Amino acid sequence: xxxxxxxxxxxxxxxxxxxxxxxxxxxxxxxxxxxxxxxxxxxxxxxxxxxxxxxxxxxxxxxxxxxxxxxxxxxxxxxxxxxxxxxxxxxxxxxxxxxxxxxxxxxxxxxxxxxxxxxxxxxxxxxxxxxxxxxxxxxxxxxxxxxxxxxxxxxxxxxxxxxxxxxxxxx
Numbered sequence: 172x173x174x175x176x177x178x179x180x181x182x183x184x185x186x187x188x189x190x191x192x193x194x195x196x197x198x199x200x201x202x203x204x205x206x207x208x209x210x211x212x213x214x215x216x217x218x219x220x221x222x223x224x225x226x227x228x229x230x231x232x233x234x235x236x237x238x239x240x241x242x243x244x245x246x247x248x249x250x251x252x253x254x255x256x257x258x259x260x261x262x263x264x265x266x267x268x269x270x271x272x273x274x275x276x277x278x279x280x281x282x283x284x285x286x287x288x289x290x291x292x293x294x295x296x297x298x299x300x301x302x303x304x305x306x307x308x309x310x311x312x313x314x315x316x317x318x319x320x321x322x323x324x325x326x327x328x329x330x331x332x333x334x335x336x337x338x339x340x341x342x
Contacts, residue, residue: 175208175242176269178251179261184235186256187212191237193254206247209240213278221288223298223340232278236261243267287312287336295321295339302332306342 182190191210198207213232218225237257241247248267251257260267289295289309297305307321310331317336322329 175206175240177238177240177275178243178267178269179233180237180239180251181258181261182235182237182256183258187231187235187237190254190256193256194237194239194251197250197254201250203247203250206244207239207241207250211238211240213238217286219286219288220336223337225337238270238278243269287314289319289339289341294342295319296342297321297334297338298340299338300334302334302338305332307332309339 180190191212194207194210198204198210214229215232216227217230218227220226239251241251248260252259259265262268289312291309291312293309295307295309297303297307302323305323307323309319310322311320313319313333318333319336319339320331320333321339323332324330
């Protein structure tokens with residue numbers, strides 16, 4: 172018997188979960204538990220910040236792709252390849268290429284990124300901290316530090332102030 176490895180299957184966009192369920196149903200019907208070990212649609216928690224409210228949402232890491240841990244043989248290739256919604260395995264021609272251990276390790280990924288609903292030039296209100304109640308205009312967004320730089324009017328001059336994402340709210 173061959174060793175089980177992770178393979179990537181390309182699907183129609185939006186059909187990832189349907190393909191996963193169909194493959195799992197086929198595994199059950201054909202009793203392929205020992206050959207197709209796991210079917211996965213990798214999800215990632217993304218923190219969205221809209222109107223000052225933080226919300227964690229699960230989003231697909233790779234839209235249009237499904238990962239399968241399986242032994243590659245004619246039967247398993249046929250089952251996966253002929254599942255409705257599957258367009259093929261990732262690899263040159265019809266030869267699937269397994270993921271390397273480094274690629275699998277990188278799927279654990281970093282912590283959830285924050286998606287904000289404001290951009291440079293937007294007018295914002297400061298909703299917490301020492302600048303609370305101050306209005307300003309976003310001059311820069313630093314996603315790695317999860318902060319924005321806004322220009323506030325202080326003593327008749329525009330002064331740059333750096334604040335965290337959760338300290339500002341779009342007007």
